[in-house]
Amino acid sequence: MVIFGATGDLTHRKLLPALYNLAHEGQLPSSFVIVGFARRPKSNDDFRAELLQGAQEFSRFSPINPAVWDALARGIYYHQSEFGDGAGFDKLGQLLQQIDRDHGTAGNRLFYLATSPADFSQIIVQLGAHRLVQKGGSQRIIVEKPFGRSLETADELNRVLEGVFAEKQIFRIDHYLGKETVQNILALRFANEIFEPLWNQKYVDHVQITVAESIGVEGRGGYYDTSGALRDMVQNHMMQLLSLVAMEPPIALGGEGVRDEKVKVLRSIRPIAPADVPHCALRAQYGRGSIAGKQVAAYREEPKVAPDSRTETFVALKLFLDSWRWAGAPFYLRTGKHLPKQVAEIAIQFKAPPSVLFAAEQCAPLQPNVLVLRIQPDEGIAIRMNAKVPGTTVNIQPVKMDFRYGGSFGARSPDAYERLLHDAIVGDSTLFTRRDEVEASWKIIDAVYEGWQTALPPVSYESGSWGPPEADQFIEADARQWRRP
Numbered sequence: 130m131v132i133f134g135a136t137g138d139l140t141h142r143k144l145l146p147a148l149y150n151l152a153h154e155g156q157l158p159s160s161f162v163i164v165g166f167a168r169r170p171k172s173n174d175d176f177r178a179e180l181l182q183g184a185q186e187f188s189r190f191s192p193i194n195p196a197v198w199d200a201l202a203r204g205i206y207y208h209q210s211e212f213g214d215g216a217g218f219d220k221l222g223q224l225l226q227q228i229d230r231d232h233g234t235a236g237n238r239l240f241y242l243a244t245s246p247a248d249f250s251q252i253i254v255q256l257g258a259h260r261l262v263q264k265g266g267s268q269r270i271i272v273e274k275p276f277g278r279s280l281e282t283a284d285e286l287n288r289v290l291e292g293v294f295a296e297k298q299i300f301r302i303d304h305y306l307g308k309e310t311v312q313n314i315l316a317l318r319f320a321n322e323i324f325e326p327l328w329n330q331k332y333v334d335h336v337q338i339t340v341a342e343s344i345g346v347e348g349r350g351g352y353y354d355t356s357g358a359l360r361d362m363v364q365n366h367m368m369q370l371l372s373l374v375a376m377e378p379p380i381a382l383g384g385e386g387v388r389d390e391k392v393k394v395l396r397s398i399r400p401i402a403p404a405d406v407p408h409c410a411l412r413a414q415y416g417r418g419s420i421a422g423k424q425v426a427a428y429r430e431e432p433k434v435a436p437d438s439r440t441e442t443f444v445a446l447k448l449f450l451d452s453w454r455w456a457g458a459p460f461y462l463r464t465g466k467h468l469p470k471q472v473a474e475i476a477i478q479f480k481a482p483p484s485v486l487f488a489a490e491q492c493a494p495l496q497p498n499v500l501v502l503r504i505q506p507d508e509g510i511a512i513r514m515n516a517k518v519p520g521t522t523v524n525i526q527p528v529k530m531d532f533r534y535g536g537s538f539g540a541r542s543p544d545a546y547e548r549l550l551h552d553a554i555v556g557d558s559t560l561f562t563r564r565d566e567v568e569a570s571w572k573i574i575d576a577v578y579e580g581w582q583t584a585l586p587p588v589s590y591e592s593g594s595w596g597p598p599e600a601d602q603f604i605e606a607d608a609r610q611w612r613r614p
């Protein structure tokens with residue numbers, strides 16, 4: 130596996146700890162070799178020492194097992210080169226051939242683009258030009274997000290990729306698909322008989338998908354200011370969550386079945402016309418405030434963020450799916466940084482039951498049922514239902530039925546990158562995003578940005594709040610309310 134951008138944060142915090150975890154679980158091929166490719170000069174030993182530190186800090190198996198680490202470290206190399214330097218790629222080719230001889234890696238290669246997206250294309254072109262890839266051969270490439278910043282740029286990147294790799298060799302990563310709780314969406318829906326008959330607009334009033342973060346841009350201001358919440362979170366992670374919740378049952382879990390159904394969902398999303406953007410897409414930016422008792426800066430005060438930036442750090446969307454199953458039941462999506470806590474959940478809000486039976490005795494209307502899929506951090510599933518409070522009067526109150534992963538299954542779930550790296554190594558692309566999915570999703574996002582161009586700039590919200598008051602009005606206009614997760 131050749132990691133481009135191997136001295137970056139992603140390698141340190143996610144990729145290497147995930148590879149170590151796989152090694153610890155005996156899930157890596159015995160002849161597995163990692164080559165870090167980056168610009169900074171560094172020796173193999175320095176690189177190994179850095180990676181060991183990453184594994185110690187971020188692996189789920191602590192302390193590090195010396196025997197597992199030593200075996201992995203014997204196959205770790207560092208290769209210094211600029212990304213545009215042809216001679217550097219020639220030398221990479223020589224190094225890989227040497228590794229084939231020494232470790233028996235037999236020409237199998239997995240390239241990982243963990244660099245800034247500005248470098249993606251030149252690296253792909255170099256790989257092709259220096260014959261490090263055979264189209265249709267045993268080399269694969271994992272492309273980190275962001276995959277373009279619009280439909281046009283995503284198309285361009287796809288064209289560059291397809292000039293060198295066949296589609297089956299391309300693995301577009303969306304780490305949300307590697308999360309256990311996200312994979313469990315399909316298990317919940319299709320391994321049970323009780324939910325699916327209700328999973329449609331006849332019984333569901335609406336769906337709310339929330340991905341809240343209490344962190345800010347964390348030193349990534351340079352990237353984030355050219356991106357914004359819609360590109361950074363909605364185009365990929367949230368659209369994937371929506372697809373899995375809304376899709377029809379696939380004919381099989383493997384192969385193309387799941388992705389075929391997901392793309393149909395994305396294509397069924399009604400594009401937001403520019404005139405509708407103000408009612409269907411709200412954007413906001415964090416101002417100063419306090420999170421967990423700590424004063425925090427406004428977005429425009431973050432390093433590498435323009436002082437007059439109009440980039441959104443919060444977005445709320447209302448989407449309609451023009452499909453038989455979902456016609457008329459909106460999907461509300463909400464994500465933001467500097468919100469009160471980190472939480473990701475999908476809430477299926479059912480219609481209210483007819484209240485005729487209890488209306489005479491009960492002054493408050495009955496609460497509708499809600500099924501909540503907690504993606505993180507308190508992974509689980511909860512159902513809100515109504516029950517009679519014990520006593521001589523008829524008093525109906527909502528109660529919660531709760532399943533927690535930790536309680537039921539004990540062991541800590543593997544990290545998303547662990548599952549995804551494993552799948553890329555064995556060549557299973559089910560949990561990766563296909564070209565048509567990326568395109569369908571960008572179409573929706575582009576339409577929103579187009580509408581925003583002529584709209585008012587983002588409103589401000591206090592850091593540590595659940596977004597601006599406009600976010601509440603946004604959903605209250607439909608006589609609904611955001612959940613407070």
Ligand code: BG6
Nearest residue numbers: 274304342344361362366473505
């Ligand atoms: C990344 C975004 O893709 O996902 C970040 O670029 C965001 O801005 C992160 O913080 C959230 O991922 P997770 O797994 O922590 O929910």
